[in-house]
Amino acid sequence: MNEIRPFRIEIAQADVDELRRRLARTRWPVEVAGTGWERGVPLPYLNELTAYWRDGFDWRAREAELNAHPQFVTTVDGQDLHFLHVRSANPDATPLLLVHGWPSSVVEFLDLIPLLTDEFHLVVPSLPGFGLSPLSGPGWGNLFRVAGAVAELMTRLGYDRFAAQGGDVGAGVVGLLAMLHPDRVVGTHVNGPAPYPFGPPVEPDGLSDAEKVRAERFNTFREDGIGYLALQSTRPQTLAYALADSPVEQLAWIAEKFREWTDPAAELPEDAVGRDRLLTNVSLYWFTGTGATAAHVVYEGMQAFRQFMATAGDAAPAETPTPPPGAVAVFAADTSIRHLVDPMGTVVRWTEFDRGGHFAALEAPDLLAADVKEFFASLRPR
Structure with missing residues (x-):
């Protein structure tokens, strides 16, 4: 059961052809005249992007790019866990776990990997229900369970001690790893942590000018941008049903988030991450059918979090070991407010950047790589 099996992405040509046929047969909705992104993805934009996905996008080239990295699958707690394992040539390299979020996948780290392998052995899992880790059953929205699974993965790879980095859902997994295995995690680095989306608005009083901008962005998101999460x-x-049946709906569902959450200076998603990177990520969701299962994972995660919040004060506080050092990187599109993210003042490194956004590894891999390297270098014995 602990076997680690080699893996290659090999999407059947029939599935690639079927995608193109479905894109060509799209039944387009009516768009209300004079409207734009405030009502969702505009029809002219999605029509043009769909045409490129159908006729210009080269899936085989992107598949080969992913397959250039060693990939494996192992089964943990009944769940197949896919991962990239890219070892450094440096014998003193630190094992580093990179954990993606939603609506993302291992594709997010393709441009980051070559910037880190001089100092780190990289382990990049597909979270259960996302991309190449098809969901085996319920319960994988529980991030404690996910953290336990990736800790077991690191054990099977022979990494007793390791560093961890993540954003979005990945940041939650990284935080719980530090809580569950403080003796194994040498340090944590997360990007873009945000206030609870269903919580109260952020009050601007007492905030710095930069924090006020992020607070306003969060409050706008809380009022106007939370429909996807509510659903x-x-x-x-x-x-x-829509995500499994319509590739255009899967494209719109993800492209909207890439437009709203990336660098504010980027007018369109591909201005921030590149059109082929965006479509590689969407294609991975489409070919694996995990747009639907990722939605179920989000559902379970939110239910678990609400239950946790409702009962958090019921039990007597237990003594917890000292957590490993943590760092936070905040990018231009983020909504991170330090006193809300770090109320106890335990974060040892807090860095703010003037570009990038939610998908930092895709948008600003140079900034993220440098911050990760500097932080973990500071933890090594001198």
């Missing part, structure tokens, strides 16, 4: 966290199965 996934309450009715994922209803959404699943």
Whole structure:
């Protein structure tokens, strides 16, 4: 059961052809005249992007790019866990776990990997229900369970001590790893942590000018941009039919988030991450059918979090070991407010950047790589 099996992405040509046929047969909706992104993805934009996905995008080239990295699968707690394992030529390299979020995948780290392998052995898992880790059953929205699974993965790879980095859901997994295995995690680095989306608005009083901008962005998101989360966290199965049946709906569902959450200076998603990177990520969701299962994982995660918040004060506080050192990187599109993210003042490194956003490894891999290297270098014995 602990076997680690080699893996290659080999999407059948029939599936690639079927995608193109479905894209060509799209039944387009009516768009209300004079509207734009405030109502969702505009029809002219999605029509043009779909045409490129159908006729210009080269899946085989992107598949080969992913397959250039060693990939494996192992089964943990009944769940197949896919991962990239890119070893450094440096014999003193630190094992580093890179954990993606939603609506992302291992594709997010393709441009980051070559910037880190001089100092780190990289382990990049596909989270259960995302991309190349098809969901085996319920319960994988529980991030404690996910953290336990990736800790077991590191054990199987022979990494007793390791560093961890992540954003979005990945940041939650990284934080729980530090809580569950403080003796194994040498340090944590997360990007873009945000206030609880269903919580109260952020009050601007007492905030710095930069924090006020991020607070305003969060409050706007809380009022106008939370529809996707409300739907996934309450009715994922209803959404699943559209995501499983229509590649254009899967494209719109993800492209909207790339437009809203990337660097504010980028007018369109591909201005921030590149069109082929965006479509590689979307294609991975489409070919594996994990747009639907990722929605179920979000549902379970939000239910677990609400239950945790409702009962958090019921039990007597238990003594916890000292957590490993943690760092936070905040990019231009983020909504991170330090006193909300780090109320106890335990973060040892807090860095703010003037570009990039939610998908930092895709948008600003140079900034993220440098911050990761500097932080973990500071933890090594001198």
